[in-house]
Structure formats: structure tokens, C-alpha cells
Amino acid sequence: MNSDKNRVTPKVWLITGCSTGFGRALAEAVLKQGDYLLATARKPEQLRALTKHYPETAKAVRLDVTVSQDIQAAVDTAIATFGRIDVLVNNAGYGLIGALEEVNDTDIRRQFETNFFGALRLIRTVLPLMRQQGSGHIVNMSSTAGLVGFGGSSIYCGAKFALEGTSEALAKEVKSFGIKVTLIEPGAFRTDFNGRSLAAAEQSIDAYVPVSGASLQWFKEMDGMSLIQEKLEWVKTDLDAWQQVTVSTDY
Numbered sequence: 588m589n590s591d592k593n594r595v596t597p598k599v600w601l602i603t604g605c606s607t608g609f610g611r612a613l614a615e616a617v618l619k620q621g622d623y624l625l626a627t628a629r630k631p632e633q634l635r636a637l638t639k640h641y642p643e644t645a646k647a648v649r650l651d652v653t654v655s656q657d658i659q660a661a662v663d664t665a666i667a668t669f670g671r672i673d674v675l676v677n678n679a680g681y682g683l684i685g686a687l688e689e690v691n692d693t694d695i696r697r698q699f700e701t702n703f704f705g706a707l708r709l710i711r712t713v714l715p716l717m718r719q720q721g722s723g724h725i726v727n728m729s730s731t732a733g734l735v736g737f738g739g740s741s742i743y744c745g746a747k748f749a750l751e752g753t754s755e756a757l758a759k760e761v762k763s764f765g766i767k768v769t770l771i772e773p774g775a776f777r778t779d780f781n782g783r784s785l786a787a788a789e790q791s792i793d794a795y796v797p798v799s800g801a802s803l804q805w806f807k808e809m810d811g812m813s814l815i816q817e818k819l820e821w822v823k824t825d826l827d828a829w830q831q832v833t834v835s836t837d838y
């Protein structure tokens with residue numbers, strides 16, 4: 588996983604959502620390469636095998652990213668245990684299937700609380716420390732759905748788009764402090780995402796069955812790179828088509 592052959596000092600990582608999927612795979616990779624990890628999950632008992640295998644370098648704590656106290660406690664534990672945080676990975680998240688008219692206010696807020704505000708809270712909690720360290724790396728797990736809007740999952744896309752824009756701007760805000768920001772935009776991966784981590788709107792409106800059904804299909808089969816290329820070509824075509832009008836508004 589690490590290509591830096593001159594690297595001597597182990598890094599300290601804090602990863603959210605280490606119970607399964609990407610978070611779990613990354614947690615294992617980090618520990619395997621000799622780094623330190625504050626592994627976090629809503630049910631920390633799911634991390635027992637990790638801490639048992641790496642008792643010196645792994646510590647597990649409970650962290651629900653929608654709970655501010657959990658976030659502060661996790662960051663405090665990382666500092667008390669390892670003295671610093673070099674890499675924060677905002678991985679925790681779930682999908683929400685449903686057209687905008689089908690999802691309710693609670694669905695929408697829960698999705699943003701987890702996939703967007705949770706990540707922001709963690710970032711805002713570690714930034715003072717990373718600034719003080721003069722180094723740090725924030726890794727945000729976005730999605731192809733953070734670059735391409737898909738009908739039938741408008742709120743999932745909205746939360747990931749928000750994460751994209753904020754991360755891009757944040758990278759510029761913190762660059763001079765020695766802090767890097769990275770976005771990861773996976774296509775479909777066979778984690779638990781397409782099963783237990785895919786919530787559906789309670790209300791289904793017949794008129795939206797084609798888009799919501801297509802969205803479910805897309806979550807299962809999406810091909811990240813070609814979809815992003817299609818989006819970029821579409822934006823370019825649109826820009827070209829509107830160029831004269833856009834330029835005419837210059838002052």
C-alpha cells in the first residue's frame with residue numbers, strides 16, 4: 588500500500604467505519620505495514636480480532652460519526668495513546684435509494700449527518716492538532732456519485748457532492764500548514780454497501796419506479812471511470828454550447 592521506500596517513521600491513522608468493507612480492509616493494510624491505528628466503529632466489539640492481532644499498534648473505540656461526543660473522545664484517545672494523528676480517513680457512510688420526492692426529511696437529514704456532517708465534524712476536530720503538528724493527511728471517501736448525479740439517489744449524490752466541494756476548497760485552505768486532502772471516488776465494490784448499507788425511502792411513488800429501480804441497479808453495477816468520463820464530456824459539450832452566452836455576461 589505504501590510506495591515510499593524511504594519512510595522510516597510509522598504513521599498514526601484514525602479511520603471511521605472499520606467494522607466492514609473499505610474501512611476494515613484499510614485498517615488491516617495499515618496495521619500490516621507497521622503503522623499505528625485508532626480503529627473506530629459503532630460497535631467496537633467488531634474490532635476485537637484487529638486489536639487481538641495487533642495489541643501494540645491498534646486501539647479500538649466506539650465512534651458513531653453522528654455523535655459529537657464520540658468524535659471528541661476518539662480524537663482524545665488517539666492523542667493520549669499515540670501522541671498524534673497523521674492520517675484521518677472519513678470512510679463511514681451508507682447509500683440512500685429514493686427520488687427526492689420519495690425520501691422524507693428524516694432520511695435526508697440522517698444521510699447528510701452521516702455522509703457529510705460527520706466527516707466535517709471529524710475534520711474540524713483534528714485540524715487544530717494537524718496545524719500544530721505542521722503535517723497531516725485527510726482522506727475523504729466520496730464516490731463516483733460525488734462527481735456524477737444519478738436519478739433515484741439524489742440525496743446520496745448531494746451529500747457526496749457536498750463532500751467533494753468542501754474537500755477541494757479545504758485542500759487550498761490547509762496546504763500551507765503542511766496538510767493534504769485526498770478524495771477517493773470508487774465505483775462499485777462488493778462490500779456490505781449494496782446490502783445492509785443501502786437504505787431505501789419508506790415511501791415509493793409509482794412514477795419514480797424507473798429511476799429509483801435504475802439507481803439500485805446502478806449501485807450494483809456502476810463503472811466509475813467511464814461514468815466520470817461521460818460526465819466530463821457532457822460538461823465540456825454544455826460549456827461549448829453556452830460559450831457565447833456565458834462570455835457575453837463578462838464585465
Ligand SMILES: NC(=O)c1ccc[n+]([C@@H]2O[C@H](COP(=O)([O-])OP(=O)(O)OC[C@H]3O[C@@H](n4cnc5c(N)ncnc54)[C@H](OP(=O)(O)O)[C@@H]3O)[C@@H](O)[C@H]2O)c1
Pocket residue numbers: 603604605606607608609610628629630650651652653678679680681682701728729730731772773774775776777778779780781783784
Ligand atoms: N462499496 C461501494 O461500491 C462504494 C462505492 C463508492 C463509495 N463507497 C463509500 O465507501 C464508504 C464505505 O462503504 P463500504 O463500501 O465499505 O460499505 P460497508 O462495508 O457497508 O461499510 C460502511 C461502514 O460505514 C459505517 N457507518 C455507517 N454509518 C455510520 C455512523 N453513523 N457512524 C460510524 N460508522 C458508520 C458502517 O458501520 P456499521 O458496521 O456500524 O454499520 C460500516 O463500517 C462509504 O462512505 C460509501 O459511501 C462505497
